[in-house]
Amino acid sequence: MKQLQPLFITALLVSLAGCYAPDGGFMPSSGRGYTYISTSMQPLTISVVDVRTEEAFFSMDIPPGQQLTFNFLEGGGDDPIYTPDRMVYAVWVAGEQxxxxxxxxxxxxxxxxxxxxxxRPGPVWPEPDAAVRLRTDEAADRPPYATTQGGKIPQKSTLPNDN
Structure with missing residues (x-):
């Protein structure tokens, strides 16, 4: 068992090193990837600028509740002088690592x-999910069986998330 212990520790460290987090993850460094989380009160716009021309070659308004995660890979570009590297990125739900x-x-x-x-100026609220029913306590929004006049209770609901 003592012979397998270094193997398990190495496997644990390697698996933790693949995480993306705003603070840099397990072993933060400038080459590890970048994560920016946009919230309703702090909506973000991220731009990556070519300093030779001062033009943004990538810009994104991150929706509230989402995060932009990206990393730069050396080599693999289409021009050895102007664009020799690659940028890989994804937009995920906030908190994804x-x-x-x-x-x-x-x-x-x-x-x-x-x-x-x-x-960006805030607050910016995310778009409501159409699959989730909005609950209100207004009398006009109640179904007939929930009013003072009463009504027939349906056998099975057709609404999503209504058990």
Whole structure:
């Protein structure tokens, strides 16, 4: 068992090193990936700027309750001088720490890019989920069987999330 202990510890450290978090995760460094979480009170716009031209080659308004996670990969770009690297990114629900960054674009090298973030005016509320029924206590919104006049109770509900 003592021979397997170093293997288990190594496997644990490797699995923790694959996490994305706003604070940098298990072993934070500048090459580990970046996570920006947008909230209703602090909606964010993230831009990645090419400092040679001062133009943003990537910009995104992150919806409230979502996070933008991205990382830069050295090499793999389409131009060895202007865009030699790749940026991979994904938009997830806020708080997600593991997942695949499934979008990519070519980008300038590390010395020629800058990350800007702006806080948009808030509060900005997320769009309501159409699948969730809005509950109110207004008499006009009550079904006939829940009023003082009474009515027939349906056998089975057709509304989502209504048990």
């Amino acid at each position: 593991n997942g695949k960054l499934d979008n990519q674009l070519t980008c300038p090298p590390a010395a020629d890019r800058r990350i800007d973030f702006d806080i």
